[in-house]
Amino acid sequence: MFKKISIIGCGLIGSSILRAAQKKKVSKLIYVYDKSKDASSFLKDKKLSENVTNDIPSAVKDSELIIIASPLSSYKEVFLLIKDHLKEGTIITDTGSVKREANKIVQGFNLKNVSWIPSHPIAGTEESGPGSGFAELFQNRWCIISPDEDTKKDDIEKVKKFWELLGSKTKIMNPIEHDHILSLTSHLPHAVAYNIVRSVVKNEDNLKDDVIKYSAGGLRDFTRIAASNPIMWRDIFIDNSENILKVLDSFSENLEEMKKAIREKNSDKLIQIFSSTKNIRKEIIKAGQDTDKPDFGRKKS
Amino acid sequence: MFKKISIIGCGLIGSSILRAAQKKKVSKLIYVYDKSKDASSFLKDKKLSENVTNDIPSAVKDSELIIIASPLSSYKEVFLLIKDHLKEGTIITDTGSVKREANKIVQGFNLKNVSWIPSHPIAGTEESGPGSGFAELFQNRWCIISPDEDTKKDDIEKVKKFWELLGSKTKIMNPIEHDHILSLTSHLPHAVAYNIVRSVVKNEDNLKDDVIKYSAGGLRDFTRIAASNPIMWRDIFIDNSENILKVLDSFSENLEEMKKAIREKNSDKLIQIFSSTKNIRKEIIKAGQDTDKPDFGRKKS
Numbered sequence: 273m274f275k276k277i278s279i280i281g282c283g284l285i286g287s288s289i290l291r292a293a294q295k296k297k298v299s300k301l302i303y304v305y306d307k308s309k310d311a312s313s314f315l316k317d318k319k320l321s322e323n324v325t326n327d328i329p330s331a332v333k334d335s336e337l338i339i340i341a342s343p344l345s346s347y348k349e350v351f352l353l354i355k356d357h358l359k360e361g362t363i364i365t366d367t368g369s370v371k372r373e374a375n376k377i378v379q380g381f382n383l384k385n386v387s388w389i390p391s392h393p394i395a396g397t398e399e400s401g402p403g404s405g406f407a408e409l410f411q412n413r414w415c416i417i418s419p420d421e422d423t424k425k426d427d428i429e430k431v432k433k434f435w436e437l438l439g440s441k442t443k444i445m446n447p448i449e450h451d452h453i454l455s456l457t458s459h460l461p462h463a464v465a466y467n468i469v470r471s472v473v474k475n476e477d478n479l480k481d482d483v484i485k486y487s488a489g490g491l492r493d494f495t496r497i498a499a500s501n502p503i504m505w506r507d508i509f510i511d512n513s514e515n516i517l518k519v520l521d522s523f524s525e526n527l528e529e530m531k532k533a534i535r536e537k538n539s540d541k542l543i544q545i546f547s548s549t550k551n552i553r554k555e556i557i558k559a560g561q562d563t564d565k566p567d568f569g570r571k572k573s
Numbered sequence: 574m575f576k577k578i579s580i581i582g583c584g585l586i587g588s589s590i591l592r593a594a595q596k597k598k599v600s601k602l603i604y605v606y607d608k609s610k611d612a613s614s615f616l617k618d619k620k621l622s623e624n625v626t627n628d629i630p631s632a633v634k635d636s637e638l639i640i641i642a643s644p645l646s647s648y649k650e651v652f653l654l655i656k657d658h659l660k661e662g663t664i665i666t667d668t669g670s671v672k673r674e675a676n677k678i679v680q681g682f683n684l685k686n687v688s689w690i691p692s693h694p695i696a697g698t699e700e701s702g703p704g705s706g707f708a709e710l711f712q713n714r715w716c717i718i719s720p721d722e723d724t725k726k727d728d729i730e731k732v733k734k735f736w737e738l739l740g741s742k743t744k745i746m747n748p749i750e751h752d753h754i755l756s757l758t759s760h761l762p763h764a765v766a767y768n769i770v771r772s773v774v775k776n777e778d779n780l781k782d783d784v785i786k787y788s789a790g791g792l793r794d795f796t797r798i799a800a801s802n803p804i805m806w807r808d809i810f811i812d813n814s815e816n817i818l819k820v821l822d823s824f825s826e827n828l829e830e831m832k833k834a835i836r837e838k839n840s841d842k843l844i845q846i847f848s849s850t851k852n853i854r855k856e857i858i859k860a861g862q863d864t865d866k867p868d869f870g871r872k873k874s
Contacts, residue, residue, distance in 0.1 A: 394789050398854070414787055443786075453783045456773045458790025464765050465791070467831060469850040471824040472757045482754045484853070484860045485744075486715055488695050489759030490766070492857060493794055499854035502847035510838045520832055523772040524825070530768060531821055537811045546803035549770040552785070553699070553800035556793060559785045 273433065274299035278335040280328070280350055281342025282306040282315060283501070284396060285367045287405030289339055290321060292438040295407045305331035306402070307342070314402045329357040337434060340366040344507035347377045355381055363387045363427050365434075369454060369504070371418045371447035373511035387427040391417045392450065393440060394458075400501040411439035418447045455515035459508060463520060465497035466505075574734065575600035579636040581629070581651055582643030583607040583616060584802070585697060586668045588706030590640055591622060593739040596708045606632035607703070608643070615703045630658040638735060641667040645808035648678045656682055664688045664728050666735075670755060670805070672719045672748035674812035688728040692718045693751065694741060695759075701802040712740035719748045756816035760809060764821060766798035767806075 277299040279286045286306070293302055303323045306312050315324045325331050332338050332354045340350055347366070358364075364386060368374050371390050378388050395413040397404065415435040419428050432442045445453075472483055472491065487495065509516060533541040578600040580587045587607070594603055604624045607613050616625045626632050633639050633655045641651055648667070659665075665687060669675050672691050679689045696714040698705065716736040720729050733743045746754075773784055773792065788796065810817060834842040 394787050396790075413789060416787070445783075449783075453780060453787055454790060456780070457784055457787045457792040460772065461769055461791030461795055463831060464769055464828075466846060466850055467824055467827040468762055468765055469853055470827045470846065471761065471820060473850065473853050474823075474827070479754060479757070480853075480856075482746075482750075483758055484856050486695050486717070486754055486758045487857050487860075488714060489697075489755060490762030490798055491758040493798065494762055495850070495854040495857055497791055497794065498850040500847075502844050502851075505847045506840055506843040509835050509843055510840065513835050513838065517832060517835055519772060520828065520835075522775075523768055524828065526768040526771045526775070527765075527821065527825065530764060531818060534810050534814050534818055534821075537814065539807060539811065542807040542810055543803050545767060545771065546801075546806045549767055549774065549796070549799040550803075552770055552774050552781075553796040555781075555785050556788050556796055559788075 273430075273437065274336045276301040276303065276335045277337040277339065278303040278305065278332045280305050280331065280338065280340045280354075281346070282311050282402050283341065284400050284402075284404045285393070285409075286339070286341030287315070287320065287402040288395075288407065288409040289341060289367075289405075289438065290315075291405055291407035292410060294321075296437045296439075298434065298437050299337075303331045303335065307346070311402050318403075320402070328353045332357050332362075334359050335362055337430070338362060338364045340364065340368075343503050344368045344370060344374060344511050345503070347374060351378060351381050351383075355383060358383070358386055360385045361387070363389060363430060365389050365391045365417075365431050367391065367393055369458065369508045370511040371450045375418075375447055387423055389417060389419045389423055389428060389431045390447070391415055391431060391435065392454075393435065395440075396500070398496050398499040400504075408439065410435065413440055415440040415442050416445050416450055417442055418445055418450050451512050452515050455512055455519050459512060459516050460519045460523060462497060462500065462505060463509070463516065464523065465494040468494045469498040574731075574738065575637045577602040577604065577636045578638040578640065579604040579606065579633045581606050581632065581639060581641045581655075582647070583612050583703050584642065585701050585703075585705045586694070586710075587640070587642030588616070588621065588703040589696075589708065589710035590642060590668075590706075590739065591616075592706055592708035593711060595622075597738045597740075599735065599738050600638075604632045604636065608647070612703050619704075621703070629654045633658050633663075635660050636663055638731070639663060639665045641665065641669075644804050645669045645671060645675060645812050646804070648675060652679060652682050652684075656684060659684070659687055661686045662688070664690060664731060666690050666692045666718075666732050668692065668694055670759065670809045671812040672751045676719075676748055688724055690718060690720045690724055690729060690732045691748070692716055692732060692736065693755075694736065696741075697801070699797050699800040701805075709740065711736065714741055716741040716743050717746050717751055718743055719746055719751050752813050753816050756813055756820050760813060760817050761820045761824060763798060763801065763806060764810070764817065765824065766795040769795045770799040 279290055282304050304321045305328050312324050315321050393410055393415040395409050417431055435442050580591055583605055605622045606626055606629050613625050616622050694711050694716040696710050718732055736743050
């Protein structure tokens with residue numbers, strides 16, 4: 273499909289793209305760059321790529337598609353380093369979890385004859401680094417693509433095709449809508465997971481062993497989410513702060529309402545609260561975003 | 574091991590005990606009672622037990638071990654119905670998620686020649702009803718047993734042995750400590766999960782389809798937890814209100830601290846928050862309460 277593509281940043285996401293792109297023969301040449309020497313050495317040692325370079329211009333030179341898979345906070349630096357080495361007509365995409373701020377940064381560079389088509393694969397695990405990637409990460413997962421209105425149709429098709437070859441389903445969505453929906457489905461749950469785990473760790477040093485032992489009752493699943501990459505999450509919370517603060521305020525209001533019901537031992541109100549959340553679960557299963565196989569007891573672990 | 578045991582309440586937990594006890598041949602006779610006609614019919618239709626009765630005295634008559642697996646709010650009614658039909662020396666245990674309130678209720682009946690030995694299997698799924706039970710539910714899960722100080726050692730051993738035959742690991746713990754630890758590891762995560770899902774469902778009717786579609790980013794896991802049995806959770810939040818309100822207050826404080834850091838775009842503080850939760854995850858994996866296989870991307874779903 274491509275003669276040369278380049279992956280900038282080779283952690284969980286970047287190295288999964290590398291593995292999947294090789295497996296699906298998406299491009300003749302796949303160049304890989306990572307700022308970290310450890311990451312580059314890992315890729316070379318494990319023979320994951322023949323084209324690992326620590327020279328960013330040669331990574332992007334003549335490339336038809338550049339995928340930025342480094343943290344949001346590195347975009348400015350990455351664009352500064354690559355902007356004078358881009359092939360005419362090249363497509364640049366990314367994998368970042370926030371779109372509006374990324375757009376601002378890239379548009380600030382005012383690049384000519386280059387298609388900037390941001391994308392966001394809704395896929396990941398709680399692990400990080402090039403050793404944690406795997407080729408199937410994007411299989412059956414959604415990838416949201418957020419092009420400008422004046423982007424070339426052909427280029428958008430190429431980016432769509434790229435993600436579809438890696439196994440994803442794609443959806444075109446504007447950046448504002450993207451950032452709002454993700455604040456609900458991903459950023460809110462992560463904010464809360466971090467705070468749950470913090471509440472437990474902070475106050476209960478003397479009970480830590482017991483807390484760990486009996487974590488199967490719910491806590492376990494939150495520690496998984498709260499083990500994700502801190503730099504990635506710092507960047508998301510700063511870049512999408514407006515949406516996230518709004519949804520956290522709404523969450524706090526709901527929590528206060530529940531606290532009041534508990535304080536007053538208001539049985540009817542509590543039943544109403546606990547019943548109101550059942551339907552969305554059913555709809556998520558119906559939409560194929562999860563299975564209805566009970567997992568809470570972790571039958572097979 | 575026993576000549577006759579009785580299971581009172583045959584939902585997810587009770588029917589899993591039934592299935593496991595039959596499989597492990599824990600007792601010659603296993604009597605089963607459920608208040609709901611639907612549940613009783615289900616057990617009969619599916620031939621899960623030959624001894625389903627809607628007469629509670631005959632369910633507990635001559636029984637050596639009675640397991641109460643009905644909601645906490647039903648204990649008073651159950652004890653009223655069974656108290657005059659108990660064999661001398663019988664052991665009564667339960668499966669409730671809160672221990673202090675249950676003790677108060679049972680001690681109020683002042684039963685003579687009967688051993689009340691509460692227990693709590695830390696096991697479950699987000700489903701409910703007799704159709705959702707399975708024999709392996711207790712396999713490798715902890716079961717906390719909370720006897721009085723003056724309970725007969727032999728009787729405690731019998732309850733321990735019972736849960737171990739069903740596959741559980743057992744731990745003796747006093748009721749006060751139990752209720753405190755569970756407020757951290759289970760009740761807090763559930764309270765928060767319900768409020769996350771509520772925040773999303775309540776405010777975003779026009780975005781509902783998209784929220785469902787892109788729920789893989791974190792929300793999905795919370796909807797699972799927030800789909801658990803509403804009556805069970807109402808009872809837990811009322812019976813363990815003191816501990817739960819304390820831990821929710823501490824959670825709210827942490828959340829406010831995070832909101833402040835987001836509002837101020839305080840990068841260092843955010844990194845500190847997101848890094849502080851990594852270790853407990855490692856310790857949970859080390860303790861065998863979860864696997865380190867990444868699950869967030871649901872490789873095999």
